[in-house]
Amino acid sequence: MRAVAHRIDAATPSGRDRSVDALRAFAILGVVLGHWLVTALVADTGTHPHPRLHTASPLHSMPWLAPISWVFQTLAVFFLVGGHVATRGYASARARGTGYPRWLRGRLSRLFKPAAAVLALWTMVAAALLLNGADPGTVRTLVKLALSPLWFLLVFAALTAATPLLTRLSPLWPLAVVLHVDLLRFGLGGPGWLGWLNLPAGWLVPYTLGAAWARGELDSRRAGRLLLAGGAVATAALVAWAGYPASMVGVPGAAVSNLDPPTLAAVTFGVAQCGLALLLRDRLARLMRRPPAWAAVALVNLFAMTVFLWHQTALMVTTALGTLAGRLPGLHTAPDGLGWVAARLAWLPVFALALAVCWAAFRGCEHGPRRAGNRPSRVVRVHRGKNRPEQRRPHGV
Template identity: 60%
Template sequence: MASVATRIATATPADRDRGVDALRALAILGVVLGHWMVTAWARGPGGTIRVSSPLIHLPEFTPASWVLQTLAVFFFVGGYAAARSLRAAKGRPAWVRAKMGRLVRPVGPPALIWAGIAAGLMLNGMPPGSIRALLLPAAAPVWFLAVFAALTSATPLLVRERPGVLIVSAAGVVLAVDVGRFALGGPAWLGWVNLAAGWLVPYALGIAWGQGAFTSRRAAVGLLAGGTAGAVALVAGFGYPASMVGVTGAKVSNLSPPTLAAVCFGIAQVGLALLLRGPLTRLMRRPPLWAAVAMVNLSAMAIFLWHQTALLVTVLVALRFGDLPGLLTSPAEPVWLLQRLAWLPVLALLLVLGLLPGMLRASFNDRASSSS
């Protein structure tokens, strides 16, 4: 393993921004771990299956959502990488086509798996409500991928605008939508406008970073302090949920769709990411750490799309053995968290086994292209 790590480190171009790759890997792993820890199912009346969450019963663990909800960093790094690669692209239409192919192509295989599972469960007589409860968390990442793809395809237009104008305009839309929903009693569907506007804020911050902004530590500290202050004020003074992930059954979610509190929280995460970039870059000089980060980046989108499917497959197998603790039991007691933690190695192994062929193929293609 040491020799493999050394070869990966040696083959990495000298100008590769390893700190940014480390931020992307941390964002992906935060999303995976967060989903694996808050996605729960339990038996309902008549043996049906319903979606649950430990945060419903154990609100004292809400601060964990502040650590594990890392989507803003994912969008921030995505905006940075898009702005940098677009600047070096020979043609913008070709750049968009290539980016869309990389983002959309991986959706096909898991979608076929989800359809096959749904058909099999229907043929076995499972109620539609239970099928939906099982499959919806697995397919949920597609919503965020769709937003990410839309912002990526719009990057050639976004880079023409002043980043500050983009950021303030997008945040203003989120504020206006929240006022319409919560203060003026507007319809709930209005909130879905924030699905694009809310994630545009960290994406546009990433574009600004890719164009040379945020070179000083003071700017990063300002984003961290300002975003934190805004999120705390909205939660403490305006009744926004404290959880930064969706909680089943809650009247308001900070994530689906994004609220102003989620946007402020994301700005704080961007500031923290900027502060961590330097230390992470230094850590990535160690071949074993860099090799792990490189492998995560190689399959970042596949990990994002498949991680909940690994959990779903584990639960479907567990259905044959009754209500296994940590999988099909109510997350109403703190011991459930320990039980779910015990399942994480199984989920990780299943995810790695599922992704291994694609990782090897991508690695082979990279070597072939670099040698040609």
């Protein structure tokens, strides 16, 4: 493994900003771990011959655990990196003479190829469950969880497609949209559907911050400190005095969700996260000089979409198989105490194992068939009996 790590390190172009890949990997893993920690599928057999499952969250019965959501709700960092990479990639494509349609196809293919596999599998699973008499509410719960990552793809794809129009857009404009939407919803009693305007506008804020970063406007530590301090103070004020929830993820049964759709508090919290990410860049760059650390980050980036799209399926497969052994603590029981938290932590390696099985089965969907000399799993070629690094970058989103 050490030899492989050193070969991956040697195969990486010297000019690559490894801190960007590290931020993307941490953002993906943060979302995965966050979902695994706060999403519970509680089994309630009742009089139905098949177990009924409904979603619950430990944040509902233990709201003091809200800081967990502050650590693992990392989508803003992903959009920050996405805006940075897309802006730089589009500028590079134009410099090479690559047209917009070709550039966009290359970007979106990495998103929608693995998504097609998720849709196809869960269509068949849902049909099979209903034909075998499963509770329709349970099927709806499972399908909603399995396909919930797809909303992210749609928003991310739309922002990616609009990158040429967004490269000079100030983050203040989408932030103003979110502010006014929330004012209409919560302050003036406007209709709830207005909140869905925040879905693109809310994530456009970190995306345009990423574009500004790509232009060199956020390279100073002063910019990172301003974003971190301003976002943190604004979020604290909104939670303390404006009635926004402290949890930065949705909580089943809560009157207001900060994430579904995004609220002003979620956006200001994301701004703080972006500031922290920019401040950590130098430390991450130093850490990524270590071959084992860089190899791990490179592999996560290589199959980022596969990991993201299948992590909920891994949780549900584990939960479904566990019903064969009865109601297991931390898996089927209500998340209403610290005992459940301890049991859920013990299940995390099992979820990771199930995700590894999903990765092995569907990793080919992310890259598609490739020529033998251009397989993503290889970072070196053998040239006349000698191993020489092939100078090409690990794949990113």
